[in-house]
Amino acid sequence: MEKKQQAQGERWRLLTIGPSHYCEKARWALERGGLSFQEEAHLPPFHAIVNRRFGAGRTRPVLVTPHAVVDDSAAILLFLDPYVEPALRLYPEAPEQREEVIALASDFDKRLGPAVRRWLYFHLLPDGQMVGRLFGISQDRWSQLRWSLFFPMMRAVMRKAMNIRRDKAEKDRERVFAIFDDVAQKLSDGRRYLVGDRLSAADLTFAALVAPAVLAPNYGTFLPPAQEVPAHLRPDLVALQEHPAGRFVLRLYRDERVPSKSPQHQGA
Ligand SMILES: N[C@@H](CCC(=O)N[C@@H](CS)C(=O)NCC(=O)O)C(=O)O
The missing domain is CATH 3.40.30.10 (Glutaredoxin)
Structure with missing residues (x-):
């Protein structure tokens, strides 16, 4: 290349x-x-x-x-x-492996990413304070005041744009668990990575897209500790952390994700 x-x-x-x-x-x-x-x-x-x-x-x-x-x-x-x-590099040279990596990553992008997002936002959006922390809003009084005035509008936009509703969120949750099972099935032969013998775009895509659902340490922005997640959501997140596919993601975040150094600039 x-x-x-x-x-x-x-x-x-x-x-x-x-x-x-x-x-x-x-x-x-x-x-x-x-x-x-x-x-x-x-x-x-x-x-x-x-x-x-x-x-x-x-x-x-x-x-x-x-x-x-x-x-x-x-x-x-x-x-x-x-x-x-x-x-x-994240894409293997060998054409067959490269195609497999692209196909897997594209499937995660299409089916997994939106499901994780809508499911988690359904449970997190009611808590403006928590969402403020996720978005890196400063804790000072003026930032918090501005946030409390702005957040209801942003939440309404997000709910509409992502069609965030209970029935959809329940289906999304099922889909996330089903894709975890598929990934675990692939890993069950003892392989360390989804394709080939080192990290590829397939692994990175899967890991990044589910990281908020397993509260992965080293994620590039703030994720709350498990005890601060809404109580009714916690058992599912713990189940995903303990799932073989979740353990795979936590391993990748521990071993392959250098802690983020990128400075955060929260524009308007
Ligand atoms: N296929 C796109 C999807 C990215 C995407 O959905 N980004 C969301 C944030 S998680 C977004 O920008 N949403 C705002 C919007 O759609 O206006 C990609 O992989 O970059």
């Missing part, structure tokens, strides 16, 4: 919605690859205005470099690979 180099002093920006697990995918890949970037987080719905300025679609993450604006997490991982030293 071709080799590209990030020029010294070149400005790369990762536009995020702080706690988003799709943004965590991109952040993890950038940090793992040793690439230099600045993260800029915005609250929804303001993120969409900034995206438009860069000609990007509606969602985050968006990677802005002097060479390209890349506005999808899977496309970002593919874009980054040539900039990363070969031993740390």
